[in-house]
Amino acid sequence: MLAFIAKRLAIAVPTLLLLVVFSFLLMHAAPGGPFTSERGLPPAVLANLNAKYGLDQPMWRQMTTYVWGIVSHFDFGPSFIYKDRTVNEIIAQGFPVTLTYGSISFVVAVLTGVGLGVSAAIWHNSWLDYLAVGISIGAQVLPNFVMAPILVLVFTLWLGWLPGGGWEGGQWQYVIMPVVALSTSFMASIARITRSSMLEVMNSNHIRTAKAKGLPMRKVILRHALKPAMLPVVSYLGPAFVTMITGSVVVDMYFSTGGIGKAFVDSALNRDYAVMMGVTILVGTLTVLFNLLVDVLYAWIDPKIRY
Amino acid sequence: MVIDSTRMKSLADRLAVDEVKGRSLWADARKRFLKNKAAVGGLIVLLLVLVFAAFGGTIAQYSNEELDFSIMGQIAEKGGPSLANGHYFGTDDLGRDLFARTVQGTQISLAVGIVGSAIAVLVGTFYGAFAGYVGGRTDNIMMRTVDILMSIPYMFVLILLLVVFGRSIIMLFVGIGLISWLDMSRIVRGQTLSLKHKEFIEAAEATGVSRLIIIRRHIVPNLLGVVAVYATLLVPLMILTESFISFLGLGVQEPLTSWGALISEGSGTLNYGTYWQLAFPLFFFVITLFAFFFVGDGLRDALDPKDR
Numbered sequence: 001m002l003a004f005i006a007k008r009l010a011i012a013v014p015t016l017l018l019l020v021v022f023s024f025l026l027m028h029a030a031p032g033g034p035f036t037s038e039r040g041l042p043p044a045v046l047a048n049l050n051a052k053y054g055l056d057q058p059m060w061r062q063m064t065t066y067v068w069g070i071v072s073h074f075d076f077g078p079s080f081i082y083k084d085r086t087v088n089e090i091i092a093q094g095f096p097v098t099l100t101y102g103s104i105s106f107v108v109a110v111l112t113g114v115g116l117g118v119s120a121a122i123w124h125n126s127w128l129d130y131l132a133v134g135i136s137i138g139a140q141v142l143p144n145f146v147m148a149p150i151l152v153l154v155f156t157l158w159l160g161w162l163p164g165g166g167w168e169g170g171q172w173q174y175v176i177m178p179v180v181a182l183s184t185s186f187m188a189s190i191a192r193i194t195r196s197s198m199l200e201v202m203n204s205n206h207i208r209t210a211k212a213k214g215l216p217m218r219k220v221i222l223r224h225a226l227k228p229a230m231l232p233v234v235s236y237l238g239p240a241f242v243t244m245i246t247g248s249v250v251v252d253m254y255f256s257t258g259g260i261g262k263a264f265v266d267s268a269l270n271r272d273y274a275v276m277m278g279v280t281i282l283v284g285t286l287t288v289l290f291n292l293l294v295d296v297l298y299a300w301i302d303p304k305i306r307y
Numbered sequence: 308m309v310i311d312s313t314r315m316k317s318l319a320d321r322l323a324v325d326e327v328k329g330r331s332l333w334a335d336a337r338k339r340f341l342k343n344k345a346a347v348g349g350l351i352v353l354l355l356v357l358v359f360a361a362f363g364g365t366i367a368q369y370s371n372e373e374l375d376f377s378i379m380g381q382i383a384e385k386g387g388p389s390l391a392n393g394h395y396f397g398t399d400d401l402g403r404d405l406f407a408r409t410v411q412g413t414q415i416s417l418a419v420g421i422v423g424s425a426i427a428v429l430v431g432t433f434y435g436a437f438a439g440y441v442g443g444r445t446d447n448i449m450m451r452t453v454d455i456l457m458s459i460p461y462m463f464v465l466i467l468l469l470v471v472f473g474r475s476i477i478m479l480f481v482g483i484g485l486i487s488w489l490d491m492s493r494i495v496r497g498q499t500l501s502l503k504h505k506e507f508i509e510a511a512e513a514t515g516v517s518r519l520i521i522i523r524r525h526i527v528p529n530l531l532g533v534v535a536v537y538a539t540l541l542v543p544l545m546i547l548t549e550s551f552i553s554f555l556g557l558g559v560q561e562p563l564t565s566w567g568a569l570i571s572e573g574s575g576t577l578n579y580g581t582y583w584q585l586a587f588p589l590f591f592f593v594i595t596l597f598a599f600f601f602v603g604d605g606l607r608d609a610l611d612p613k614d615r
Binding site for chain 1: 451454455458460462463466467468469470472543547550556557567570571573574582585589592596597600
């Protein structure tokens with residue numbers, strides 16, 4: 001098992017380095033420096049600014065300083081636009097929010113998706129099955145940026161039940177719509193995957209044996225069917241995580257929840273490269289770690305994998 | 308020995324009749340596809356959307372840039388869809404004709420989807436076929452690269468690209484093309500591995516055909532079914548990606564527009580009661596995605612007989 005994790009880490013580390021180097025090079029390929037403005041600063045001021053941010057150093061030195069700052073004490077350096085704030089502060093402000101509604105959405109999507117998929121497979125060709133299939137097909141074309149305006153239209157403007165945005169420290173009425181908007185399409189995908197893999201498992205030999213020896217249906221499903229049926233779902237969780245973290249950008253923008261997505265888009269519009277890179281690298285790290293977790297989980301569930 | 312000429316003639320006649328025409332794989336597939344009602348419906352919807360994108364501009368009473376000053380400032384009261392003043396879909400928040408804007412958005416979104424998918428087909432097919440056919444260490448390195456690229460949160464990198472190099476439609480194509488081929492190459496590689504040891508490949512190798520020609524002449528044509536299915540399913544994903552970026556206001560720039568940008572504008576003005584500004588772009592977006600998914604599923608059923 002340890003060797004397996006080490007092998008995965010051997011891929012994860014170059015991935016992250018590649019991401020850091022790539023975004024660093026991109027940032028430097030951008031035309032104009034971060035302090036180029038229409039008014040134009042006096043050369044002395046510009047030289048001082050460049051010295052403060054280390055921009056007068058040769059590029060490889062800048063890059064090693066940047067990478068070393070991240071590796072040694074998780075420091076993404078100062079923001080280029082907000083002179084008194086560091087990238088860490090900006091991220092630290094938004095990250096707990098994103099983490100809160102992100103993890104709730106993830107749990108909601110997995111639980112409802114698996115529940116819907118399993119019940120659709122057990123009562124195959126019943127009304128429940130058709131409902132589940134209908135929902136999962138429908139939700140395929142309802143990504144977060146379509147769900148968000150529809151939810152606001154219905155629950156805020158027409159019914160007036162929920163506030164149309166804001167976070168307010170994460171009170172429940174502010175959390176509901178972001179979670180629903182973010183989790184719907186994943187819930188649908190997970191339900192579809194679970195249903196088809198569960199159907200396949202339910203027709204396999206070991207389930208027939210379990211039924212034949214007289215186990216009650218509940219036990220057959222919980223003890224024998226669920227675990228092998230979860231394999232495709234688990235391998236979907238990695239990509240789902242990436243798409244979900246991307247979707248959080250839309251949620252932050254539309255519901256003004258103030259997570260890291262907001263910091264990212266604001267910095268993209270302001271050309272605050274330092275913040276953009278910081279968020280990109282943070283998200284990349286999370287993704288890589290999560291994929292590692294998924295791989296380990298997969299290896300643990302699937303008896304066929306020997307490491 | 309007397310030859311029975313009449314019987315001989317009838318034998319000759321029978322031999323002259325054409326053989327019963329064999330049905331090719333594609334004819335079979337077409338038949339199966341046409342039986343699938345959802346897929347045919349999807350295809351019809353797609354054709355209608357294409358016609359809308361191609362000829363909608365000639366029906367529009369206004370250009371997509373023109374501001375209607377008689378409506379400006381009273382969008383919520385006067386800007387709704389109406390046949391009388393020629394704004395079939397109403398106007399947007401600035402008084403521009405939403406019909407013309409939707410036509411333009413449809414063109415751009417479809418173009419992005421199709422170009423992204425085409426890049427995936429070209430690059431992904433050859434990359435995957437090459438890696439799979441050559442195998443060994445080359446395959447290992449090539450597929451590890453794909454693994455690494457896939458675990459990068461591409462949307463963030465794409466936005467980074469768009470911000471750094473300026474937001475243009477070309478950059479959008481490049482950015483989307485950079486990531487779209489990854490999945491395709493994996494699927495193609497898997498298929499290639501299963502084709503690699505078939506007899507006809509062995510025969511080609513035995514007669515001394517070079518590797519590249521084997522890939523081009525023998526492997527790739529046999530992959531077309533899978534590639535066609537996946538390319539169809541990829542178009543809506545590319546449209547989704549583009550719409551996502553445009554929704555954030557980081558995609559195509561005015562005066563160009565796309566479904567994502569229109570949905571974003573429409574959802575921003577919901578508070579004023581101008582529901583049509585969201586409804587029309589959203590309608591086209593949703594039906595097109597549905598249609599692509601149904602056609603893709605239909606193609607998969609038609610071209611992959613074992614998967615039923």
